[in-house]
Structure formats: C-alpha cells, structure tokens
Amino acid sequence: MQPMAQAHHAAREEARLLQQDLCAKEPEAQVQHDQHDRIAAVNVHGLWNVPPSPFCWRRSVYALQQELRAKASIVVQNRNPQRAYQSVSAPASAQPQGYIGYNPFKLFTGSGGGTGPSSPTRILFYDKNKPYYGFTNFSNHPIKFEGHIYPTSEHLFQSFKFQGYRPDLARRIRKCSDSPRVAFEEAQRLKPFYRPDWKQVNIEKMDITLWHKFTQHDALKDELLSTGNAELIEDSPYDSFWGVGKDGKGQNQLGKALVRLRRLLRGW
Numbered sequence: 001m002q003p004m005a006q007a008h009h010a011a012r013e014e015a016r017l018l019q020q021d022l023c024a025k026e027p028e029a030q031v032q033h034d035q036h037d038r039i040a041a042v043n044v045h046g047l048w049n050v051p052p053s054p055f056c057w058r059r060s061v062y063a064l065q066q067e068l069r070a071k072a073s074i075v076v077q078n079r080n081p082q083r084a085y086q087s088v089s090a091p092a093s094a095q096p097q098g099y100i101g102y103n104p105f106k107l108f109t110g111s112g113g114g115t116g117p118s119s120p121t122r123i124l125f126y127d128k129n130k131p132y133y134g135f136t137n138f139s140n141h142p143i144k145f146e147g148h149i150y151p152t153s154e155h156l157f158q159s160f161k162f163q164g165y166r167p168d169l170a171r172r173i174r175k176c177s178d179s180p181r182v183a184f185e186e187a188q189r190l191k192p193f194y195r196p197d198w199k200q201v202n203i204e205k206m207d208i209t210l211w212h213k214f215t216q217h218d219a220l221k222d223e224l225l226s227t228g229n230a231e232l233i234e235d236s237p238y239d240s241f242w243g244v245g246k247d248g249k250g251q252n253q254l255g256k257a258l259v260r261l262r263r264l265l266r267g268w
Helices: 003-025 056-066 153-159 167-175 180-189 198-216 218-225 253-266
Strands: 030-033 039-042 074-078 084-087 122-125 143-145 148-150 231-234
Touching: 143 153, 143 198, 148 153, 153 167, 153 180, 153 198, 167 180, 198 218, 198 253, 218 253, 231 253
Parallel strands: 122 231
Antiparallel strands: 030 039, 074 084, 143 148
C-alpha cells in the first residue's frame, strides 16, 4: 500500500474506532472524516464542534507526501481516550510534531513554548493595568464548564485539583467567592486533598481551562490570535512554574499553554 493510501486508510479506521468508542459513552457523539484526513468529533464531554486533530492529520499527510519513496505509515500507538499517532518510518525532519489524536489538548510533546531564539516578538503579561491581562487566569472572564458557571478561569483550574476525587471540594472552590485570589488560596488550604495524580495532569487541565476560556470569549480569542508568532511569557515574579519567576528563568508553563492553544485555534 502506498504511503498516501496508508494515511487515508488509517484516518478512516481511526474515525470508525473513535465513533465506536465515543458512542459507548456519548450516545449523541458524531465523528466526521473528510477527504483531507481531518477527523472531528462533536457532542463530546460538553464540547461542540471540537476538531480533535485540526491540523496534525494534515501535517502527517504532508510528511508522507514529502517522503513518498519512504516506507512511511501512520500507526496506532495506544488505543485509549488519548490515542496518539505519529509517522513512524519517515525521516525525523518529515515527521509531524507531537501527538495526533482526538484529544485536542494532546497536540505537542515538546516544550511548546514560543518560537525559539528567532522569535520576532516576546509578549509579557501579568499586571492588571497592562496589556494582555486577559491572558492571566485572574482576569474577569466567567467560564461555563459541564453545566456550571465558574467566575474566572482560576476557579475552574483550581477546581480541577479535586474533580473526580472530591467533588464536594471542587464545588467549594467554584462557589467560595467571585475572587480568583480567594479561589487560589482556598485550594492551597485544601492541598492535602488534591487528587493524587495532580502533578501528572496539571498541564493538561490548564490546557482544558484555557480552551474553554478563549473559545467562550471571542475578544480574547481574537487577541490571542493577533499575537502572531510571538513568544508569550507570564512575567510573574512569584511563580517559576507557570511563570518565569523572579530571575526570569522559570518554566513559563502558562505562556507555553497559550502558544499551544494559539496553534490549535489557528487550525480550528
């Protein structure tokens, strides 16, 4: 089978398996597969018209097109709700970056931050009285998630620390106050009751939080897309994980999450 035919076959098979898996949990779920090998799912976990791999399948097919002489193929690495795919035989330079699967938040396995040393712009955000404050989780942008309204994205993110394990505490975070600071402090106070795998899932939960925030507020989404290829940096002197910390050398995971989201929205 030729590489392109393999790609088309893999896409069709994935759409079939995805439809089968989702319908067992979401009776109204629908899976769409077009001639460009793009797969989309709707009515899944409260997300409507979410393209699970909006451009990664296109990247995969492009990689195969560039290496038609190679014995390239797309294979299933693991079959679970975060199923991933990659081009396994083509040279590394032609392989698509990161995960390809119907979870829209599992697109990249690398750092995901900015565009490297050649980035034309670095956008810093943190202070309330400066531009791009909406990129922080403390901005006044309510979010609807699974039928509930969260006053800010900070409320939703903090509640994820307990969802599925202590729903009573997740509810407490949502209702404790309209202030994101209070939600943060309440979650800190309840730290002994965090879900045990929090450190393994916290970045994924941030991705989910930001997805809901920016897709529910068009002005924010437009502002994010208007940043071009700029590196996005949370200039927090207090947080060296989500921000860059006092020395400016922190991990900047929030900025990287926003870059991932920007890439996702452009392919949506």
